[in-house]
Amino acid sequence: MLFEFDADQRLWQDTVREVLAKECPPALVRGVVDEGVDPGPLWRAYVRHGWTELTGSGEAVELAIVLEELGRATDPTPYLATMTQFAPFFPEVAEKGVSGTAVFEGVSAHRDDGGWVLDGTARYVLDGDRADRLAVVTGEGVFTVPADEAHVTRTPVFDPLLHVAEVSFWNVRVADQDRAENADPQRTRHLALTGLALTTVGACQRILDLTLEHVRTRHQFGVPIGSFQAVKHKAADMHVAIERARALAYYAALTIAADDPRRRLAASMAKAAAGECQSLVFRHGLQLFGGMGYTWENDLQFALKRAKAGELLLGGAAEHRALIAEEYA
Amino acid sequence: MKLTFDADVEAFRAEFSAFLDAHLPKEAEELERPRSTAHIPEWARRWQRLLFEEGWLLPANPPEFGGRNASLLQQYVHLEELARRRIYHSFNPQGLGIIAASLLSFGTEEQKHRWAVPVLRAEKTAALGMSEPDAGSDLASLRTRADLQGDHFVVNGQKVWTSGAHDADFILAFVRTDPDAPKHKGISVLIVPTDLPGVNRRPFGSLVGPDDLDFNEVFFENVKVPAENLVGALNDGWRVANGSLGHERTMLWLSFAERLEDLTQDFRPEDVLARDRYATLVMDLQALRLMGSAALARAARGEQDVASVSVLKVFGSEAVQNATEQALEAAGSQALVHPARTAPFNPMTLEDFYAGWFERYARSFSGTIAGGTSEIQRTIIAERVLGLPRS
Numbered sequence: 001m002l003f004e005f006d007a008d009q010r011l012w013q014d015t016v017r018e019v020l021a022k023e024c025p026p027a028l029v030r031g032v033v034d035e036g037v038d039p040g041p042l043w044r045a046y047v048r049h050g051w052t053e054l055t056g057s058g059e060a061v062e063l064a065i066v067l068e069e070l071g072r073a074t075d076p077t078p079y080l081a082t083m084t085q086f087a088p089f090f091p092e093v094a095e096k097g098v099s100g101t102a103v104f105e106g107v108s109a110h111r112d113d114g115g116w117v118l119d120g121t122a123r124y125v126l127d128g129d130r131a132d133r134l135a136v137v138t139g140e141g142v143f144t145v146p147a148d149e150a151h152v153t154r155t156p157v158f159d160p161l162l163h164v165a166e167v168s169f170w171n172v173r174v175a176d177q178d179r180a181e182n183a184d185p186q187r188t189r190h191l192a193l194t195g196l197a198l199t200t201v202g203a204c205q206r207i208l209d210l211t212l213e214h215v216r217t218r219h220q221f222g223v224p225i226g227s228f229q230a231v232k233h234k235a236a237d238m239h240v241a242i243e244r245a246r247a248l249a250y251y252a253a254l255t256i257a258a259d260d261p262r263r264r265l266a267a268s269m270a271k272a273a274a275g276e277c278q279s280l281v282f283r284h285g286l287q288l289f290g291g292m293g294y295t296w297e298n299d300l301q302f303a304l305k306r307a308k309a310g311e312l313l314l315g316g317a318a319e320h321r322a323l324i325a326e327e328y329a
Numbered sequence: 330m331k332l333t334f335d336a337d338v339e340a341f342r343a344e345f346s347a348f349l350d351a352h353l354p355k356e357a358e359e360l361e362r363p364r365s366t367a368h369i370p371e372w373a374r375r376w377q378r379l380l381f382e383e384g385w386l387l388p389a390n391p392p393e394f395g396g397r398n399a400s401l402l403q404q405y406v407h408l409e410e411l412a413r414r415r416i417y418h419s420f421n422p423q424g425l426g427i428i429a430a431s432l433l434s435f436g437t438e439e440q441k442h443r444w445a446v447p448v449l450r451a452e453k454t455a456a457l458g459m460s461e462p463d464a465g466s467d468l469a470s471l472r473t474r475a476d477l478q479g480d481h482f483v484v485n486g487q488k489v490w491t492s493g494a495h496d497a498d499f500i501l502a503f504v505r506t507d508p509d510a511p512k513h514k515g516i517s518v519l520i521v522p523t524d525l526p527g528v529n530r531r532p533f534g535s536l537v538g539p540d541d542l543d544f545n546e547v548f549f550e551n552v553k554v555p556a557e558n559l560v561g562a563l564n565d566g567w568r569v570a571n572g573s574l575g576h577e578r579t580m581l582w583l584s585f586a587e588r589l590e591d592l593t594q595d596f597r598p599e600d601v602l603a604r605d606r607y608a609t610l611v612m613d614l615q616a617l618r619l620m621g622s623a624a625l626a627r628a629a630r631g632e633q634d635v636a637s638v639s640v641l642k643v644f645g646s647e648a649v650q651n652a653t654e655q656a657l658e659a660a661g662s663q664a665l666v667h668p669a670r671t672a673p674f675n676p677m678t679l680e681d682f683y684a685g686w687f688e689r690y691a692r693s694f695s696g697t698i699a700g701g702t703s704e705i706q707r708t709i710i711a712e713r714v715l716g717l718p719r720s
Contacts (some may be wrong), residue, residue: 003330004623061330212715227720229704232711239710240644247619248612254330269612321608325598328611 003247003254005065012062016069019049024073026299032076033160033302039076046079047097054083055091057257060191064253067195068246071202071310072209074302076161078127084195085126088188089135089142089180100144101131102188107169109138115176118143118169126313128165129154135180135188136169142183143174159305164313187256190267193314194252197270200278200310201246206303207285208238214289225288234284245270245277265327268320275317278307334402341388341399342406348385349414353677360676363420365532365543367454367493373420377451380418386449387418387425394433394441395449401579401629405622408580412587416677423492424448424455428501431573435518435561444499444520456494458502458521458547459570461487466705468503469512469567473549475504475519477556477563482506482519484527484552490699494545495532497523501573502549507564516566520558527552537688574700578638579628582621585645585696589614589652595672596656606655613648617641636714643706646696653693657686 005013023045031037046052054063063083070079078099086093086100094100107120118136128134129152136143151168212235215226225231252270255263282304286293293300311317333339354360354376361370369377380386381395389404390396399407411418419425425448432445447453464471473486484504494500500521507515521528527550532542561569593614598607624637656671657664669685684692697703711717 003619004626005330009330208715212717216717223720224718226711226717229708229720232715232717233704233707235715235717236643236707236710239715240640243620243640244613244616244644247616247623250330251615251619254332258332260332269615272608273612273616318605321605321612322601324608324611325604328593328607329604 003251009061009065013065013069016066019045020069020073024070024075029074029076029161029302030299042075043077043079043099044097046077051079052082052087052097053095055087055094057259060253060257061250064194064198064250067198068202068205068249071199071306072206072303074161074203074206074306078131078163080195080199081127081131084192085188086131086133086135088191089183090133090144093133093144098132099127099130100133100135101125101127102135102137102192103128103167104137104185104189107136107138109136109140109143109174111140114173116140116143116174116179118145118172118174121166121168123166124155124164124313125152125167127163128152128167130163134167137183137185137188140179142180142185144178144180145169145172145174157309159302159309161302161306162309186264189314190252190263191256193267193271193320194249194256196310196313197245197249197252197267197274200274200307201242201249203303203306203310204238204242204245204274204277204281207281207300207307208235208242210300210303211235211238211285211288214292218290218292231288234288238281238284241277241280245273248273265324268323271315272317272320272324275311275320278311279317282307334406338400338402338406341403342410345385345388345407345410348383349410349416352379353414353416362676363679365493365496366423366679367421367456367495367497369420369451369454373417374451377419377449381450385418390433394429394446401625405580405583405625408583412583412590414677415591415675417679419451420679421448421451421454421493421497422679423457424453424497427457427573428455431501431518431569432520432560434572435569439557440520440560453498454493454496456491456497456500456523456545456547457573458488458491458494458500460490462489466702468570469516471503471505471516473502473504474508475506475517475554477506480556482554482556482559484519484521484549484554486549488547488549489545491530491545491547492543494523494547495530495542499523500528500547501560503566503570506566510564513567515564516570517563518560518566518569519554520560521549521552521554525552525554535691537684537691578642579625581638581700582617582624582641582645585641585649586614586617586621588649588693588696589617589645591672592649592652592656596652596659598659600659603655603659606652606659610648610652610655613644613652617645617648620644636710639701639706639709640714642696642701643703643710646693647703649696650690650693653686653690657690660686 032039081101082099085102103122106122109116109118131147134145134147149172153166155164215231216224218225249270252266255266360372384392384397386395388396388399388407429445429448432440448455461471475482475484502519502521505515506517529548531546533544535541598604627634664686667685
């Protein structure tokens with residue numbers, strides 16, 4: 001196995017970074033939080049750049065590269081939910097630039113004379129309050145529903161950039177053609193886990209980037225604090241944890257791209273490793289930043305919160321380690 | 330990114346596998362165990378010589394040195410196949426991996442045939458004389474003196490941690506030949522046969538037991554070493570040291586991956602907590618293989634990547650340490666028994682895989698201490714990868 005980007009993938013990563021440096025700079029993210037700036041134009045930029053067309057299995061690694069960089073930029077759009085939770089069910093809809101998310105649990109479907117009816121409530125649906133369309137996973141199949149047919153309430157959360165919502169269906173009627181044929185909720189779940197893992201890895205990299213910048217420039221006792229071994233060793237541990245989590249996240253993306261049977265195990269490994277990584281990187285990053293990282297004005301908070309939120313969605317590290325161990329039972 | 334190797338690498342693997350299936354020593358239960366890293370039992374000498382003659386010992390070498398000019402990736406699958414069967418190609422690993430490799434890189438033609446080839450053919454064994462009581466991580470401060478007097482050097486001083494020295498036929502010794510030069514610049518490398526007058530070796534037990542004898546103190550007292558035993562140029566030993574260890578470093582992570590792989594078989598979790606720890610073990614193994622193969626791909630392109638080697642060493646060695654500690658603690662009071670066996674008896678490997686969990690855990694510290702401690706590795710990562718200022 002040769003686990004590194006080929007030349008095209010390296011070029012793609014550079015392209016994605018350049019686009020984000022221009023379109024999603026820290027000032028924009030800050031503006032979304034503090035001034036209520038609309039991230040809509042940014043979303044349309046992603047669509048314009050073709051990023052919502054990365055829906056094919058074969059493009060899973062290219063999508064992974066985008067997701068990691070978006071985690072690093074603490075992306076304020078519904079790209080993650082759209083591409084890893086909705087697009088796997090309804091790729092042709094996402095490709096047109098329509099945003100979406102998935103409702104994995106809590107909703108049931110039944111048939112009556114008039115067709116399909118959806119009932120039930122799901123909580124903590126990523127971008128459930130702002131996606132254009134919902135992919136609703138039920139025992140009877142996966143349905144696509146315009147979001148305005150559900151009752152959605154945004155849940156207040158610690159991360160000012162994160163949207164999660166309670167989504168309720170009260171006798172919502174769905175036509176037969178809005179039921180996905182051959183939908184594979186397991187595969188979508190694996191992609192969703194991998195996507196969250198990549199986002200978390202990107203956010204952790206951002207924490208490390210900011211921390212390194214800080215310890216190189218912050219002087220105490222006449223020297224940069226980054227010259228102290230206690231600081232260096234924490235930074236080295238952050239790097240190692242990120243490398244480990246990144247390797248497992250891209251491995252999961254690769255198994256999805258290859259439709260390899262190991263993808264279930266790989267997705268849980270990716271999610272668990274990302275969770276373990278954020279735990280260490282959050283602690284060391286905030287600790288090394290000292291008081292300055294503890295303020296609202298410092299952008300470190302966005303990456304810290306993105307990383308911690310990633311752990312709390314779709315099962316944390318401990319839950320996924322239990323799933324991994326089951327594979328070996 | 331690919332999940333598989335190219336066809337030529339897999340064909341190479343198949344050929345080697347077929348060779349192993351046909352030629353592995355039989356009646357393994359009766360085979361004598363090696364007692365140190367420079368003691369090769371007679372059956373293992375025959376085994377290593379066969380590998381040498383068939384070009385399967387170090388496949389990257391040319392045929393005259395036990396190889397078949399294999400590529401780096403072929404070399405990797407060769408080690409993978411050996412590891413999968415838990416067998417060693419040599420019971421004098423430092424002789425093969427560091428000393429013979431250094432002699433082939435830096436030695437004269439005569440030195441290659443007189444010293445390296447016998448090591449490769451398991452006719453001689455060798456020990457590495459680097460560390461001293463006051464020169465560990467700071468190797469360049471070594472003080473063993475060698476003074477050129479006519480056609481020989483006179484060597485005085487002391488080495489320590491010299492693995493296998495009491496069983497070795499010669500020591501590749503790093504010595505100070507110019508005490509007035511800056512400390513990195515006055516070092517040279519000598520081949521010191523252990524039967525020369527004035528060489529005294531004292532093996533000492535490890536914390537595992539007084540009879541676990543691999544480490545040695547080696548004392549040199551007016552030892553006369555022929556001048557022709559100088560390896561590389563006079564006072565150019567630091568370059569040899571870096572080159573020597575470089576041979577080991579590209580693939581070092583693989584030895585940690587092998588131990589993790591073995592642990593996935595030997596550690597059987599029986600409760601919820603142990604299963605949680607087992608999951609960490611399999612994640613570490615997978616991550617190490619992925620990160621290692623990326624480093625390998627860079628090395629195959631000829632890129633020097635000192636920093637990624639440090640990441641792999643610190644991560645791999647600590648993953649082994651964590652996993653063995655978890656296995657030890659999961660075993661409960663049963664793990665108190667010593668000696669004990671936690672894996673099938675296997676004389677084909679140097680590792681004491683049949684040892685108890687305490688011993689396996691204790692031995693994991695060789696990974697975090699030897700070859701640059703974890704603390705040194707972290708400093709390298711911080712300075713060379715992350716760009717933090719030197720203190």
